Amino acid sequence: MNKKYWIVIIGLFGVLACSKEMIDRFAGFQQPVNFPEPVYNIAGNEVTKEAFELGRKLFYEPRLSRNNTVSCGSCHIQSSAFTQHGHDVSHGIDDRLGRRNSPPIMNLAWMPAFMWDGGVFDLDLQPIVPITAHEEMDETIPNILNKLRSHTDYPGLYQKAFGSSEITTATTMKALSQFMIMCISSDSKYDSVMRGKSSFTVEEQAGYTLFKQKCNSCHSEPLFTDNAFRNNGIAIGLNNDEGRSEVTLNPLDRYKFKVPSLRNVQFTAPYMHDGRFLYSGSRVRSL
Amino acid sequence: MTEMTIEFDNIMGGQNLFLNAVTYTNAIGEPFTVSLAQYYISNIKLRKADGTEYTVPQDSSYFLIKESDPATRFARFKVPVGNYHQLSFIVGVDSLRSTMDITKRTGVLDPAGGMDDGMYWGWNSGYIFLKLEGTSAMAPVDPSGQRKYRFHIGGFGGYSAPTINNIKTITTDLTASGIAQARTGRTANIHYLVDLMKVLNGTTNVSIAANPSVMFSDYSVNIANNYTGMFYHDHTEN
Numbered sequence: 001m002n003k004k005y006w007i008v009i010i011g012l013f014g015v016l017a018c019s020k021e022m023i024d025r026f027a028g029f030q031q032p033v034n035f036p037e038p039v040y041n042i043a044g045n046e047v048t049k050e051a052f053e054l055g056r057k058l059f060y061e062p063r064l065s066r067n068n069t070v071s072c073g074s075c076h077i078q079s080s081a082f083t084q085h086g087h088d089v090s091h092g093i094d095d096r097l098g099r100r101n102s103p104p105i106m107n108l109a110w111m112p113a114f115m116w117d118g119g120v121f122d123l124d125l126q127p128i129v130p131i132t133a134h135e136e137m138d139e140t141i142p143n144i145l146n147k148l149r150s151h152t153d154y155p156g157l158y159q160k161a162f163g164s165s166e167i168t169t170a171t172t173m174k175a176l177s178q179f180m181i182m183c184i185s186s187d188s189k190y191d192s193v194m195r196g197k198s199s200f201t202v203e204e205q206a207g208y209t210l211f212k213q214k215c216n217s218c219h220s221e222p223l224f225t226d227n228a229f230r231n232n233g234i235a236i237g238l239n240n241d242e243g244r245s246e247v248t249l250n251p252l253d254r255y256k257f258k259v260p261s262l263r264n265v266q267f268t269a270p271y272m273h274d275g276r277f278l279y280s281g282s283r284v285r286s287l
Numbered sequence: 288m289t290e291m292t293i294e295f296d297n298i299m300g301g302q303n304l305f306l307n308a309v310t311y312t313n314a315i316g317e318p319f320t321v322s323l324a325q326y327y328i329s330n331i332k333l334r335k336a337d338g339t340e341y342t343v344p345q346d347s348s349y350f351l352i353k354e355s356d357p358a359t360r361f362a363r364f365k366v367p368v369g370n371y372h373q374l375s376f377i378v379g380v381d382s383l384r385s386t387m388d389i390t391k392r393t394g395v396l397d398p399a400g401g402m403d404d405g406m407y408w409g410w411n412s413g414y415i416f417l418k419l420e421g422t423s424a425m426a427p428v429d430p431s432g433q434r435k436y437r438f439h440i441g442g443f444g445g446y447s448a449p450t451i452n453n454i455k456t457i458t459t460d461l462t463a464s465g466i467a468q469a470r471t472g473r474t475a476n477i478h479y480l481v482d483l484m485k486v487l488n489g490t491t492n493v494s495i496a497a498n499p500s501v502m503f504s505d506y507s508v509n510i511a512n513n514y515t516g517m518f519y520h521d522h523t524e525n
Contacts, residue, residue, distance in 0.1 A: 113446075120410070125389060128407075140399070170390045246503075247411045247450070
């Protein structure tokens, strides 16, 4: 055989060996260099392979719903940037509908408040809301803990993840948080430019310049949200959802909703808190 | 150290409280029954005559008093031997604990509490400090077809934006009805009569017809102010 082919084949094996090693080594939570410090207390829930995998299994576990039909992944579909593609408002158990659009699960370690109205201030408390909501999973936490305790796999998985086969509210929420904070969007073309690894095309640069002038004050880099609650001027929804003021009781917060990130925006349609805009262009026209 | 208890003996307008069975009447003349009555007691502190204070360690200082479960009527804790002249506690859960890591929320503070008798709001992270529910002929028919009233009072002041704060501290001078004498081998019991009628009657006489459902709202402040008056120190068993 030609010497050149051997080099190619050896080179290929080298690559394979290298990527195999990459897959086997679980790196834990990695801080992207162009990101700020996370808000989530990583030290209080250090990400391990075992707890992350338990969290991922729980995220796709339909037993978290009353009749074992709906999982977190039902409304947060990975291929749609963890949103519920094709649904304006979330579609839950027994074909019930929520009143708001499923947001993406992405860069949650940098998010100081959750839900469109910011009613939840700690990621570890967030899953309780969809699990217990009538129109989402309609289940109770004591019931799901009992279902997990009587399952053949879970006690062993909790043992591996947390050193105890006891299944508690806290360990269940910590495992889910580990999976969710690992859903990080930090490798876009934008990020590679910011890290000096590539450069924008002329068109991209023009778009970036325009974005910084017109959009960045709310959709602030590098997370593309300032995490504030704002009334962006769209018409009041037909269900008169008052948003932020429901949790602050402050009339000045009426019709304010959390500024969503624009990362993965091509996958997160439909848009707005109630999914009223099917295409991103409709939002730009509404400005 | 020795054991001490505080007994929360729920009554309704001077009568014993019976769930579902008895119809009571509030200050504005509305008849009602009670199906659910429960509240948090926390952050217990005792003071001696010389002014020295003992604070029950916080991890052992959260109690959920449930009328439906007689075993919960006692808050049970340990104190150093001595004579205590003043007692204070919080009705509800302090703001610090309300925002603590989930691993610090065990026992009665586990946010897993079911939807029916749970004392936690998921959608607006925080504990419900007091729940009083029942029926009244004066209450409008609700979406479930019942004439129910539901008071779920909470609000620790807000995490990132200020909002209602219904945390109430009750301070009682024990000298009039009996100081608590903590002695080794004995359990002093500070016995309160808790008149839940005060939830409805007080600075604001609450109309069930007008306010059948009071939860996280500005009006809830009136009810929380009312119920600060519901704790009567009846006597102390030493």
